[in-house]
């Protein structure tokens with residue numbers, strides 16, 4: 598698996614599996630299937646309620662911990678007690694360290710939580726830090742009030758919304774694309790340009806989109822519980838899109854997100870406070 602170098606001099610795999618909305622059993626099976634197919638990066642989150650299952654999948658995969666890369670995210674309801682939240686996350690994942698830890702949403706005491714994540718880096722419990730769904734203003738606020746620069750932004754990114762502004766403003770911070778396939782949106786996946794390129798390269802439209810991401814410098818974490826898709830989504834490194842093809846795909850940029858955060862939505866995130874340890 599190809600790795601990218603982060604701004605803290607650690608390496609991250611360019612492609613992995615996402616586990617959003619996967620029930621524990623499905624998440625566990627998806628992780629095992631992903632590792633069997635050569636994936637080394639697994640993305641989860643407190644809020645997915647499947648960290649224990651991801652941890653079990655990793656153990657069952659038989660791979661040693663150092664050969665895998667785990668990213669997870671603290672949910673806003675634990676920001677106020679984030680030192681403890683990191684410990685609880687480690688326990689649920691059944692691991693000694695987290696490769697990449699994100700703040701999941703820009704609400705609540707995110708500065709306090711980021712400082713707790715910095716302490717976890719100092720203690721060797723976390724290797725790299727990231728921000729998910731934060732605005733430029735909030736990112737700049739965090740950078741100005743803390744000492745470890747984030748290494749990765751996990752944000753919505755796909756051909757309809759390629760995140761060009763964020764990339765331009767923070768060239769040293771990598772984009773990990775969520776909804777890399779538009780959450781399975783058939784309209785995106787079946788755009789004519791992808792059908793044309795799929796035909797040319799003898800790939801599927803999803804593979805063309807994922808290859809476009811990686812050529813754009815993005816880390817991709819397509820979510821799937823379908824073993825065929827899991828296999829397909831990592832098999833994207835034996836062809837290269839041309840500059841003209843990349844330029845044609847760039848015309849799909851509609852500056853349209855599938856998810857737009859509202860003030861009420863963010864307040865709802867803060868109010869969502871399940872017992873993360875109750876997960877199966």
Ligand SMILES: NC(=O)c1ccc[n+]([C@@H]2O[C@H](COP(=O)([O-])OP(=O)(O)OC[C@H]3O[C@@H](n4cnc5c(N)ncnc54)[C@H](OP(=O)(O)O)[C@@H]3O)[C@@H](O)[C@H]2O)c1
Nearest residue numbers: 615616617775776777778779780781803819820821822826
């Ligand atoms: N930080 C955040 O706020 C945030 C938000 C959303 C997601 N995420 C992360 O980003 C990951 C990716 O996002 P996502 O899973 O929501 O969306 P996605 O990867 O864009 O799309 C997943 C959907 O596409 C389908 N799919 C997967 N591979 C396919 C293929 N080769 N051909 C056709 N359909 C395919 C999947 O169904 P099958 O199961 O049938 O394959 C699933 O319905 C998540 O799993 C999660 O780890 C983070």
